[in-house]
Amino acid sequence: MNRDWSELTPILVESIRETLYMVSITIGVGGFLGLVFGVLLYATRKGNLLENAFVFAILNVAVNIVRPIPFIIFITAVGPLTLATIGTTIGNDAVIFAMSIMAAFVTARIVEQNLVATDPGVIEAARAMGASRLRIIVTVLIPEALAPLILGYTFLLIGIIDMSALAGYVGGGGLGNFAIVYGYQRFNWEVTFVTVIVIIGIVQLAQVLGNWLARKALHR
Amino acid sequence: MTAAISFRAATKVFGTGRDAVRAVDSVTLDIARGEIFGVIGYSGAGKSTLVRLVNALETVTSGEVIVGGQNITELREPELRKVRAGIGMIFQQFNLMSSRTVAGNVAYPLKVAGWSKQDRKRRVAELLDFVGIADKARTYPGKLSGGQKQRVGIARALATSPSILLADEATSALDPDTTQDVLTLLQRVNRELGITIVVITHEMDVVRSIAHRVAVMEQGAVIEHGAAYDVFASPRQRATQRFVATTLRDRPSPEVLERLRHRHPGRMITVSVREDVGTGVDVFAGLRTHGVDGAIVFGGITEIDERPFGSLTVELGGDDAAIEALIADLRQTTDVHDLGTAADPRDVPWSAAAEAPAPEDETTPAGVGPDGVRSGGVGLGGVSSGGDAGVTRPFGGAR
Ligand SMILES: Nc1ncnc2c1ncn2[C@@H]1O[C@H](COP(=O)(O)OP(=O)(O)OP(=O)(O)O)[C@@H](O)[C@H]1O
Numbered sequence: 360m361n362r363d364w365s366e367l368t369p370i371l372v373e374s375i376r377e378t379l380y381m382v383s384i385t386i387g388v389g390g391f392l393g394l395v396f397g398v399l400l401y402a403t404r405k406g407n408l409l410e411n412a413f414v415f416a417i418l419n420v421a422v423n424i425v426r427p428i429p430f431i432i433f434i435t436a437v438g439p440l441t442l443a444t445i446g447t448t449i450g451n452d453a454v455i456f457a458m459s460i461m462a463a464f465v466t467a468r469i470v471e472q473n474l475v476a477t478d479p480g481v482i483e484a485a486r487a488m489g490a491s492r493l494r495i496i497v498t499v500l501i502p503e504a505l506a507p508l509i510l511g512y513t514f515l516l517i518g519i520i521d522m523s524a525l526a527g528y529v530g531g532g533g534l535g536n537f538a539i540v541y542g543y544q545r546f547n548w549e550v551t552f553v554t555v556i557v558i559i560g561i562v563q564l565a566q567v568l569g570n571w572l573a574r575k576a577l578h579r
Numbered sequence: 580m581t582a583a584i585s586f587r588a589a590t591k592v593f594g595t596g597r598d599a600v601r602a603v604d605s606v607t608l609d610i611a612r613g614e615i616f617g618v619i620g621y622s623g624a625g626k627s628t629l630v631r632l633v634n635a636l637e638t639v640t641s642g643e644v645i646v647g648g649q650n651i652t653e654l655r656e657p658e659l660r661k662v663r664a665g666i667g668m669i670f671q672q673f674n675l676m677s678s679r680t681v682a683g684n685v686a687y688p689l690k691v692a693g694w695s696k697q698d699r700k701r702r703v704a705e706l707l708d709f710v711g712i713a714d715k716a717r718t719y720p721g722k723l724s725g726g727q728k729q730r731v732g733i734a735r736a737l738a739t740s741p742s743i744l745l746a747d748e749a750t751s752a753l754d755p756d757t758t759q760d761v762l763t764l765l766q767r768v769n770r771e772l773g774i775t776i777v778v779i780t781h782e783m784d785v786v787r788s789i790a791h792r793v794a795v796m797e798q799g800a801v802i803e804h805g806a807a808y809d810v811f812a813s814p815r816q817r818a819t820q821r822f823v824a825t826t827l828r829d830r831p832s833p834e835v836l837e838r839l840r841h842r843h844p845g846r847m848i849t850v851s852v853r854e855d856v857g858t859g860v861d862v863f864a865g866l867r868t869h870g871v872d873g874a875i876v877f878g879g880i881t882e883i884d885e886r887p888f889g890s891l892t893v894e895l896g897g898d899d900a901a902i903e904a905l906i907a908d909l910r911q912t913t914d915v916h917d918l919g920t921a922a923d924p925r926d927v928p929w930s931a932a933a934e935a936p937a938p939e940d941e942t943t944p945a946g947v948g949p950d951g952v953r954s955g956g957v958g959l960g961g962v963s964s965g966g967d968a969g970v971t972r973p974f975g976g977a978r
């Protein structure tokens with residue numbers, strides 16, 4: 360049953376490339392949207408910079424609805440929207456689309472929770488200096504919460520790697536697909552094992568990098 | 580000349596209906612240019628809210644606030660930002676940005692004001708030099724002591740050369756020595772730069788050492804205001820009297836008074852010691868003249884606005900008529916509170932002090948120990964019941 364690794368290695372490398380591609384686009388797009396949603400969630404809350412009960416309620420409900428949906432179901436549920444936006448419901452790009460939306464909502468909550476911990480006194484000081492709300496958000500709020508935000512995004516990154524493993528179900532590629540097609544479906548335990556090691560490696564690398572950046576951002 | 584800050588029936592209500600809190604209740608007050616104005620009051624009195632009306636961190640519910648001749652009540656956000664940029668503010672918890680260095684923190688308001696990088700650098704160096712922490716420019720606030728943090732806060736507040744500096748409990752998180760350093764720095768800011776300073780505090784010592792004028796707040800209202808010395812030397816309102824008594828502690832609290840009466844069953848009076856009556860000389864002259872015995876059983880004398888202030892509680896012994904004559908005499912020049920005798924005690928105006936929500940431990944005995952070192956933090960150079968053996972009847976020569 361043993362496959363020749365000289366044949367499998369290029370496929371594995373391609374799968375790693377595909378996974379990294381899907382994950383980086385998702386963390387870029389979903390992460391950015393999530394940052395915007397998260398900041399809005401925080402800032403529109405009662406007593407905060409952009410207090411707005413309506414916007415807060417909408418965002419809050421949206422996040423609460425989307426977040427608990429299992430991703431495998433979410434991909435299908437968001438299908439019509441995927442079709443309308445990128446023209447297909449299968450393949451890597453369709454998965455990236457679904458992942459970005461899910462990531463945006465997950466990130467929104469992570470960002471909000473980290474911003475809540477920032478010292479309101481510092482924001483008050485910036486207001487007292489005559490800074491505009493937008494300036495305060497960009498130059499005070501986010502920099503002050505940077506260390507926990509970096510850790511939040513590291514957590515998110517690992518969640519996205521997890522999500523990307525399901526790409527194979529809708530005709531996408533990546534490491535998850537590799538493990539299923541060449542490992543699970545061909546009863547090749549070795550392939551599954553190697554894939555697991557690779558994923559653990561990527562996750563570890565991300566975590567180490569995240570921890571290091573967060574520590575640098577802390578200035579203590 | 581117009582006032583630096585004028586409140587005209589300024590009122591701030593938080594919440595609505597049954598939950599409404601009148602944090603500031605129709606305050607009318609002028610703060611003159613170039614003075615250090617103290618606002619004192621217990622927790623929840625509305626001090627912070629009052630001062631936040633000045634830089635429009637809060638807006639009035641009714642009434643007006645006029646800053647530098649400009650009525651800021653009707654201004655919109657963009658204009659309010661300009662007003663804020665012209666007013667410096669420092670805080671109890673310093674509120675420095677932990678993500679920026681000391682220099683970065685001080686440069687922030689300059690960035691907001693659109694200064695060029697070169698100008699910012701020059702100005703930051705100048706400011707750090709002024710507050711005495713030039714060597715910490717590249718340090719992050721997390722590595723600074725409280726006193727150093729407040730210096731950064733002051734440098735940051737002064738960056739854009741404001742004409743007003745608001746200090747909300749700026750020394751309340753600091754130890755007594757550091758508090759004194761920061762107060763001295765604020766005094767320099769006032770004297771050398773001519774900046775009007777509004778100091779909010781519940782610490783008597785802060786007002787005592789730097790405020791020229793003071794307002795006392797209670798439940799949102801200014802209940803008394805005037806020259807710091809006058810307000811504390813002859814407090815009119817009961818709350819002010821309690822405040823002076825509980826913070827200066829030169830007057831016996833009800834508990835202390837009880838103990839005093841036990842030890843000194845005779846007639847006791849509390850005599851105010853003020854600039855206009857010297858430092859207690861009249862009391863002793865009076866004792867001699869009327870042939871009355873006097874024993875100092877409690878008291879303390881300190882300075883307010885660099886002038887003497889305090890009180891002495893004296894047990895009087897001798898002929899009743901002579902004692903009455905002495906009291907009448909003393910009343911010509913100073914405030915005398917008759918405490919009565921152990922058998923016939925009189926109420927004292929500051930007797931409610933025990934119920935007042937004082938910020939500090941109420942049970943600490945006032946005054947000094949036998950060795951003359953005061954145990955509390957106020958620094959009164961007086962005497963107390965503590966050193967009974969040492970201080971009773973040292974002036975009994977009038978017999
Ligand atoms: N944003 C707010 N919303 C609702 N109530 C408030 C708000 N800010 C202050 N208050 C209330 O207004 C009153 C005055 O508060 P303020 O902070 O001005 O008092 P303070 O004299 O500064 O007290 P402290 O010495 O404790 O700082 C308090 O009863 C407080 O609960």
Ligand SMILES: [Mg+2]
Pocket residue numbers: 626627628747748
């Ligand atoms: Mg306050």
